[in-house]
Amino acid sequence: MPETISSWLFWLFIFLGLVWVEPSQAGNTGRAKNAPLNFVPSLSEALQSFSAVIVTGGSSGIGKSFIELMGKLHPGLTFCNLSRRPPAIKISGLKLNHFACNLSRPAEIAAATAAIGSFLAQVAPVGKVLLINNSGFGGYGHFPEPQLEHQLEMIDVNIRGLVDLTGRFLPLLRARGGAIINVASTAAFQPTPYMATYGASKAFVLHWSLALNEELRGTGVRALAVCPGPTATDFSKRAGLQLGSVSPALSMTSEQVVEISLRALASGRAQVVTGWKNKVTAFVGSKLPKPLVARVAAKVLARYQLKQVRK
Ligand SMILES: NC(=O)c1ccc[n+]([C@@H]2O[C@H](COP(=O)([O-])OP(=O)(O)OC[C@H]3O[C@@H](n4cnc5c(N)ncnc54)[C@H](OP(=O)(O)O)[C@@H]3O)[C@@H](O)[C@H]2O)c1
Numbered sequence: 531m532p533e534t535i536s537s538w539l540f541w542l543f544i545f546l547g548l549v550w551v552e553p554s555q556a557g558n559t560g561r562a563k564n565a566p567l568n569f570v571p572s573l574s575e576a577l578q579s580f581s582a583v584i585v586t587g588g589s590s591g592i593g594k595s596f597i598e599l600m601g602k603l604h605p606g607l608t609f610c611n612l613s614r615r616p617p618a619i620k621i622s623g624l625k626l627n628h629f630a631c632n633l634s635r636p637a638e639i640a641a642a643t644a645a646i647g648s649f650l651a652q653v654a655p656v657g658k659v660l661l662i663n664n665s666g667f668g669g670y671g672h673f674p675e676p677q678l679e680h681q682l683e684m685i686d687v688n689i690r691g692l693v694d695l696t697g698r699f700l701p702l703l704r705a706r707g708g709a710i711i712n713v714a715s716t717a718a719f720q721p722t723p724y725m726a727t728y729g730a731s732k733a734f735v736l737h738w739s740l741a742l743n744e745e746l747r748g749t750g751v752r753a754l755a756v757c758p759g760p761t762a763t764d765f766s767k768r769a770g771l772q773l774g775s776v777s778p779a780l781s782m783t784s785e786q787v788v789e790i791s792l793r794a795l796a797s798g799r800a801q802v803v804t805g806w807k808n809k810v811t812a813f814v815g816s817k818l819p820k821p822l823v824a825r826v827a828a829k830v831l832a833r834y835q836l837k838q839v840r841k
Pocket residue numbers: 586587588589590591592593612613614615616631632633634664665666667668687713714715716757758759760761762763764765766768784
């Protein structure tokens with residue numbers, strides 16, 4: 531009997547977790563006035579009021595999938611991508627413009643944002659603007675391995691670059707209406723030993739995005755924090771993890787992550803954790819005492835195999 535009770539309690543806990551980790555944003559959904567309460571527009575409908583998308587990290591993984599899926603759903607969108615490499619995407623008619631930018635360099639951010647501002651004023655002067663802060667990377671090892679410089683660059687790209695870009699584009703978004711998607715991670719919900727700087731940088735992104743979203747209520751702009759778990763991209767390789775460190779059973783595709791993100795945007799959420807397995811991990815990670823979670827996370831992450839980090 532006690533086992534049955536504890537089993538029920540466990541599932542109740544999990545259920546509450548699923549509800550808790552995805553708070554929707556009543557009153558800030560952008561829902562049409564007469565639409566029924568549970569109205570969620572299709573992904574295509576939800577994107578129609580946008581004319582331009584500014585995305586970081588469209589050269590690979592999740593950022594590339596954002597451009598590919600949104601380009602198919604709304605071919606009229608103008609995309610401005612910021613990354614060091616140009617995105618290799620071949621979709622006929624796609625309005626994709628690349629602005630080369632290393633987000634760890636403030637001068638390059640200033641130049642790219644000014645160029646995008648003038649470009650959009652000419653080619654897409656009206657309609658909502660979607661800013662997707664997606665660029666980011668991690669690094670696996672005992673701090674400060676692989677190099678202190680690498681850790682500091684991570685903070686520059688994952689945090690400073692994201693805050694800088696958002697600050698520079700927010701006046702444009704406020705003037706035209708729009709939304710911001712900030713790509714955080716399930717690493718945001720607990721300390722991540724051996725990826726200490728990465729996890730902490732994503733905790734910043736999550737909390738900053740949620741706070742910004744509240745500040746933006748009533749302005750016609752909102753922010754969504756996306757928290758993917760392991761996703762099959764170049765991320766792990768670049769972070770220095772051996773292939774196979776993360777079980778394929780726990781991994782999602784970048785297309786799945788993007789579709790879930792766009793659904794969350796359409797339904798006016800402030801935060802979305804991708805997939806039920808990640809929801810459970812995020813719930814447990816955020817509810818248990820932090821020192822205990824750090825201990826457990828250290829045991830799990832210590833098993834990952836270190837490979838040379840690629841910058
Ligand atoms: N994959 C996962 O398991 C996972 C899980 C949770 C969260 N995330 C987050 O998802 C986001 C996208 O990562 P991903 O999985 O798609 O990895 P990815 O395939 O390695 O893509 C990372 C993107 O970030 C860009 N980037 C890295 N450093 C940059 C810099 N200095 N300046 C400008 N852009 C830079 C890269 O562009 P260039 O190299 O061309 O500059 C690339 O397009 C990241 O924020 C990551 O933290 C990933």
